[in-house]
Every structure is written in C-alpha cells, then in structure tokens.
Amino acid sequence: MTDITQHRLATRYGQPDIEVPNNWGPVLDELLNHRSVRSFSEAPLPEGTIEALIAAAQSAASSSNLQVWSVVAVQDKARKARLAGFAGNQAHIHQAPLFLVWLADLSRVARLGARQQVELEALPYIESLLLGTIDAALAAQNAVVALESLGLGSVYIGAIRNDIEAVAQELDLPPQVYPVFGLCVGHPSVERPAQVKPRLPQAAVLHHEKYSVTHEASAIEQYDARLGAFYRQEGLKAAGWSEQVIARLRGVASLNGREHLVDELKRLGFGLR
Amino acid sequence: MTDITQHRLATRYGQPDIEVPNNWGPVLDELLNHRSVRSFSEAPLPEGTIEALIAAAQSAASSSNLQVWSVVAVQDKARKARLAGFAGNQAHIHQAPLFLVWLADLSRVARLGARQQVELEALPYIESLLLGTIDAALAAQNAVVALESLGLGSVYIGAIRNDIEAVAQELDLPPQVYPVFGLCVGHPSVERPAQVKPRLPQAAVLHHEKYSVTHEASAIEQYDARLGAFYRQEGLKAAGWSEQVIARLRGVASLNGREHLVDELKRLGFGLR
Numbered sequence: 001m002t003d004i005t006q007h008r009l010a011t012r013y014g015q016p017d018i019e020v021p022n023n024w025g026p027v028l029d030e031l032l033n034h035r036s037v038r039s040f041s042e043a044p045l046p047e048g049t050i051e052a053l054i055a056a057a058q059s060a061a062s063s064s065n066l067q068v069w070s071v072v073a074v075q076d077k078a079r080k081a082r083l084a085g086f087a088g089n090q091a092h093i094h095q096a097p098l099f100l101v102w103l104a105d106l107s108r109v110a111r112l113g114a115r116q117q118v119e120l121e122a123l124p125y126i127e128s129l130l131l132g133t134i135d136a137a138l139a140a141q142n143a144v145v146a147l148e149s150l151g152l153g154s155v156y157i158g159a160i161r162n163d164i165e166a167v168a169q170e171l172d173l174p175p176q177v178y179p180v181f182g183l184c185v186g187h188p189s190v191e192r193p194a195q196v197k198p199r200l201p202q203a204a205v206l207h208h209e210k211y212s213v214t215h216e217a218s219a220i221e222q223y224d225a226r227l228g229a230f231y232r233q234e235g236l237k238a239a240g241w242s243e244q245v246i247a248r249l250r251g252v253a254s255l256n257g258r259e260h261l262v263d264e265l266k267r268l269g270f271g272l273r
Numbered sequence: 274m275t276d277i278t279q280h281r282l283a284t285r286y287g288q289p290d291i292e293v294p295n296n297w298g299p300v301l302d303e304l305l306n307h308r309s310v311r312s313f314s315e316a317p318l319p320e321g322t323i324e325a326l327i328a329a330a331q332s333a334a335s336s337s338n339l340q341v342w343s344v345v346a347v348q349d350k351a352r353k354a355r356l357a358g359f360a361g362n363q364a365h366i367h368q369a370p371l372f373l374v375w376l377a378d379l380s381r382v383a384r385l386g387a388r389q390q391v392e393l394e395a396l397p398y399i400e401s402l403l404l405g406t407i408d409a410a411l412a413a414q415n416a417v418v419a420l421e422s423l424g425l426g427s428v429y430i431g432a433i434r435n436d437i438e439a440v441a442q443e444l445d446l447p448p449q450v451y452p453v454f455g456l457c458v459g460h461p462s463v464e465r466p467a468q469v470k471p472r473l474p475q476a477a478v479l480h481h482e483k484y485s486v487t488h489e490a491s492a493i494e495q496y497d498a499r500l501g502a503f504y505r506q507e508g509l510k511a512a513g514w515s516e517q518v519i520a521r522l523r524g525v526a527s528l529n530g531r532e533h534l535v536d537e538l539k540r541l542g543f544g545l546r
Contacts, residue, residue, distance in 0.1 A: 009328065012328065012331065012332060013328075018321070018324045018325075018328065019320060019321040019324060020321045020324065020325050020328075021319040021320065021321040021322050021325055021423060022319065023319070023423055023424065024321075024325055024423070025422055025423075027300060027303065027418065027419065027422035028325060028328075028329060028419050028422060028423075030300065031329040031332050031415055031418060031419055032328060032329065032332045033332075034332045034333065034334070036334055046294040046295065046296070047292060047294065048291070048292040048293045048294040048297075049294050050479070051291045051292060051293065051475060051479075052291075052293050052294055052297055052301060054475050054478065054479045055282065055285065055286075055291065055293075055301075055305060055475070056301060056304040056305065058285065058472040058473070058475070058478065059285060059304050059305045059306075059307045059472070060307065060414060060417075061307070061309055061417070061428075061429050062472075063429070063431045064431075064517075064521050065470060065514070065517065066518060066521065066522075067472065067473055067478065069478065070478045070479070070480060070484070071478060071479055071480065072480045072481070072482070072483065072484060073479065073480070073481050073482075074482060075481075075482070076482055079482060103484075105478075108477065108489065109518050109522060111486070111489070112493065112515055112518055112519070113518075113519060113522070113523070115490075116515070116519060118519050118523055119523070120519070120522040120523055121522075121523060121524055121525050122521070122522045122523070122524065122525055122527055122528050122532075123522060125528065125531065125532055125534065125535075126534050126535050126538075127434065127528060127531040127532070127534050130406060130434070130453075130534075131431075133403060133406055133407060133410075134406060134410045134431075134453065134454065137406075137407045137410035137411055137414070138410055138413075138414045140411075141333060141410070141411045141414035141415060142304055142414060142418070144333075144334070145300065145304060145415070145418050146300065146301050146304055149298055149300035149301060150294060150296055150297070150298075150301075151296065155334075156334050156336070158336045158337075158404070158407075161400065161403070171480075171482075171483050171484050172483040172484045172485070173484050174484065174486070177484070180403075180407065181407065197338060199331040199332070199335075199340065200331070200340055202324060202327050202328070202331070204381065205327065205331065205340065205342065205343045205344065205378075206323070206324075206327045206343070206344055206346065207343060207344065207345045207346070207444075208345070208346050208348075209345070209346075209347060209348070209349055209352060209444075210345065210444050210445040211343070211345060211376075211444050211445045211446050211447065211450070212445070213384070213447075216381065216384070217388075220385065241338070242385055242389070244337075244338065245339060245382050245385055245386075246385070246386060246389060246391050246393070248337050248339065248395070249339075249382060249386070249393040249394075249395045249396055250386070250391055250392070250393055250394060250395070251394055251395065252394050252395055254395055255395050255398065255400060258398065258400040259395075259398055259400070259546070261398065261399050261400050261403075262398075262399050262545070262546065265399075272535070273532070273535065
C-alpha cells in the first residue's frame, strides 16, 4: 500500500484495518479523495467542460437504456439566484459559475409514445420515479468523478427538492419531469479548501450474505467520537454523528417543504401508482 | 484531443462535434469506456476487492451525511441462485463471483432514534425513500468506477425490485430497508467481450438555462439509426431506440411485479407520505 493510499484510508476511516487489493491505483486514490466544495474561485470554466461532464454522465449505466434523465446547465446569474432562492438560498449556488440541475425525465419517452400514438401503460408507477431518480444519480456521480479529474469541485444540492414546482416553472420543465438534485460546479477556492469528511466504519454499512446489526452500535460509537474530533478540528460545534442525525430527522420542519413532495410530484404529472 | 479520446467519443456518440477541455485525461477516457458486463470468467476476486469498492462507495457524497444506504455482499452460490430467481433468473447473477445488493436503508437512523427514545418525524415521507435511493445510487456508481479501474466488470440488476419482499426475507433486511438494485461483479469474460453502448446525442439530454425540445426529434431520429446499426453489428435484432422504449413501456406486464412496489414498500415499513 502506498503512503497516499494509507493517508486516503486514514482520512476516511481513522485507523482502518482494511486490506486493499494489490492493483489499487490512482483512480481509487482520487475517489477516496472526494470532498464537497462549498467555496469557489471566480475563475470561469474551461471551454468544453460541460460537454465533457455530460459525456461522462451519459456513459453511466441506464436501466434498459431508457435514459430517463436530463440536465439543465444554468450559468445565468439571475437564474442561479432565483434557483438558490427556492433551495435554502445557499451562497455556493450564487458563487459557482455553473449550476447543473439533474432531472428524472419521463417526458422524453412519453413524447415518443405520443408521437407514435402508443399509450405507455408502465409509466405512471412509482417504479418509473425510481428509474428516473436512479438514472439521474448514476449519471451525476460520473460527472462528479469527471469534474474532479479536471481539477474542479462540486457539491450536491438536495434542497432543490424543497420546492420542485417553482424549479419546474423556472426551467420550463414539461410534465413528468422533476429536479432530483442540483450540483454546484467550479474551481475550488484556494482560501477555503474543503476537507474530506470521515465516514462510518465499513462494519456499519457492509454486510456479508445477510444483513446484520452485530457491529453497528460499536461502529457508531467510534464514529461519533471520530466525527466530533473532525468538526472540532474544523472549528465547528463538536456534535457527533448521532446528534446530527437526530437534529436533522426529529422534526418535519427540517424537510423545508419536502413534506409536500407526493402532492407536488402528482401535480407535475407523476403517476406514483 | 488524443486518438483514444476521439475513439471514445465516437463510440458513444457516432461522429460528435463535441469540444473537450484541454485537460481531459485518462479518468475521463475510462469513464467513457464503461460497458455493462454480462459474461464473467471463473477467476475469483483478488483479496480486499470488496473493501476497496466499499471505500470508494462511502467516499461518494451523502445527503446531510445521513449515509442512509447499506450493501449486502453475496458470494454464496445457493443464495445468489435464490436471488437470481427473484430477479428474472438472469444467468450473470449465477455466474458473477460477487453480487452486491445495494440498499436504501432508513433502519440505521431509525435504530439510532429508538436507542435515544426520539421519534424521527421526518422519516415516513417519500423524501426519505428518495434520500436512501439517491445515496445508494451515488455510492454504487463510485464502486463501479472503482471496480473498472481494477480491471473488473459489472452490470446493474434493476430486476431486484421485481419482488423486494422476497429479497428482504432472503437477506434478513430490517423494516425501512429496500433493495434499490443489484450489481454483478467479476472478471469480464474474454470470449464474450462487452461493447460500449451508444447513447442519445447530447442535444437530447443537455439543456442550457431552460428545458427545450427543439433538437429532440432529430436527435432521436439520428440515434434510432445509430443504435440500430450497432445492434446489427452485434448480430442482434435491429430495432432502433424508439421501438425498444415502446416495447419496454407500453404494457404493465414488462414491470414484472414492480407494479406492486407501493404496497410492498409500505409493508416493508416505508411511510411514503
């Protein structure tokens, strides 16, 4: 194991006792080095960046090759500001030169059916919502890997789901399309570098043959301490993971509008059967 | 642009007129080279492979760091065979030495709340289903990039959703957990190499500032011809994309059980409010 790999694993897991394969290479080192970037420089993106990211995104798997996703690339400052307003007004949406809105998009196949006068009876099911959501997520994650290979940084914006109807109106989305998440993209700020966030020990998320909670409590206890230390190092309030989870999920208020998603999705034309 | 990059773009898009940034590098070449592998050699996986893939998976972003996903690594032949039986009995599930079942997992945070006697009121919403589904998809896609960097191949198995209750029983899943998709992992067979699948032109999926269908019809027409030619080259029935989409979505029968997902998810403990 190289020193870099050792360092990457330690940053993610503390002192891990993970054996890694001999052919672990630079791609794995890069993947482990991911961090969410919330502070961007003013440098514009190199020509062709968006097209490169979308080529990577389209290279991800798509269920039955249906390709039920799309993406809107927003660079106009005023539009970014309006979208930020719908999504908790996060400063990095304003700041990033590029805001990608990833869409679960059943409308393209629906238009195709309509042109051929065939009713697509399999569409109005919650399965289709999942298809589009999964397709969009796989595509976006490939774009994230791609943009990091280009020296860029990004952060996902789940808050784009706070008010999907407002976003749909702003972006002229047809029926049967919803914004799954946003992605701020830009050059990471040098003054405020982002840090790699520690994650749960593998024992808490990886199961062999059957699901088991045997190691869960001790894994979480260890992680609470490690994440608390990480936040203190960052000069932040030193809550562990358990406290954060409970703060985030104990009340409906923290959903910030997403408690209305079912009704909103229905109004946007999703069947959800 | 190097010859490799030119080749990668041509394989994905035909003759593209895409400008790519100057610092396009080997990671982007690798991402574009993805293919779904459905035929595996009998070679076992190198020691530490699973742990490496999960390290990559956990390095993907997670909404609010909730980490509402888990994965079950199945290597037992009999269990793989039973899971295949629930998922359309696809031969590659039997053949691959490793079958990863990716889970949207609200149960870990639910247990955490229960231990601290706090009710997590934000959980029983469709938003939580999306959170877990997206977290699992981002994680899995990182694992796919990682395994390809190790010379391995994979294919996603959406058919694991055909009967999520049978899968839940087989894997001892607690309430509020559902299998999002499976992933067959192994060494690609040399005799039956997988091909890169052409995708829709970027004009059909990438929108600037607002959603627009202006270029859609011509993009799909072009893609129908290109995908048809690809299938004929592969010795397969030469349907274009439009025909495939309609065949896949016109009837409920092609959902293979996924038309019952709402009821099944509810019985598995998801609120879906």
